[in-house]
Amino acid sequence: MSRQALVLSMTSEPPLVLDIDGTLTDDAGRLDSRTFPYLQAWNAPVVLATGKAFPYPVTLCHYLGIELTVIAENGGVVLADGQVSYQGDRERAQAAADAFVERGGDLGWDGFDDVNEWRRTEVAVDLSADEDLLRTVAAEFDLEVVDTGYAYHLKTPGVEKGDGLGVVASSLGRSPSEFVAIGDSENDVSTFRAAGTAYAVANADAAARDAADVVVDGSYFDGTASVLGSLGST
Structure with missing residues (x-):
């Protein structure tokens, strides 16, 4: 069974680990308004994984109305199940x-x-x-x-988003291989390797495209929406 088939067989909607900039935004860096209905209706855990400072994904979770489950600063800060951990000097x-x-x-x-x-x-x-x-x-x-x-x-070398996904998955009683990852950049490569299935949007850099299982046709949130539409049951 392929990794994608394994993920899809476990639940109608798989848990997600999503980059923000370039993935949930438009080409001007603005959050795409469609992010709200897609993620609010998602019937599985959603993890926001970003290079931005810790308060940004936490704030976004609040406004989206989803659980506070984030990987910030490229894996340097992880918040899951109400617990915060820090890695990096x-x-x-x-x-x-x-x-x-x-x-x-x-x-x-x-x-x-x-x-x-x-x-x-x-x-x-x-x-x-x-x-x-x-x-x-x-x-x-x-x-x-x-x-x-x-x-x-x-x-700090060795601090990666993918390691953060391992912490989050453990806190949720899941395996990283259950997650579907979507991203666009070099800092998403470790997440792609840890997740069960990895999608790069069309605007992704070479490192992300090479590491992804699938490179979608759409750019920015258009590409992300195409993945969520294909995986979601709603």
Whole structure:
């Protein structure tokens, strides 16, 4: 039996692990309004897995009216069954970011830095930054740089969204292989590998497309909606 068939045979609607930016949004980065009816009606757990700081997916869960089950900061923060866990060295990431700036780099966030203000386990840098310098500094601090398509993330090696899915699945009494994952970026690859079936939307980067079981025709939430429509019973 294929992985997809196994997932579908266990429940009419499988549990989901969904990236946010590029997956639940439009091409301008705005949350697609169709996210609300789709996810509110989903008859299985929904996990929001994102590179954004912890408060963003928590807030989105509140407004969607779904359980607070999130993987934030590329696996650095996990909230499941009312318990929060943290992985990753924020102080080391900040030290590397400071060194990057001291050498002439620019984090790229003008004015109030809402990107990093509430971030607990890593530091995000705008894509306009000097990538070569950033990666050089990161290596000196034993950190990695992940390009999510929206920012460079200075993060602790080995902290991944896919590990967060393992924590969430365990808290729900499930296996990660029961989940269907949808995403669009390099930071979704570990989730794709952990989940039972992985879909990349058409706007996905090369790493996500290569790791996915299926690359759908639609981009952004159009692609996600096509997957949810094919899997849902409502």
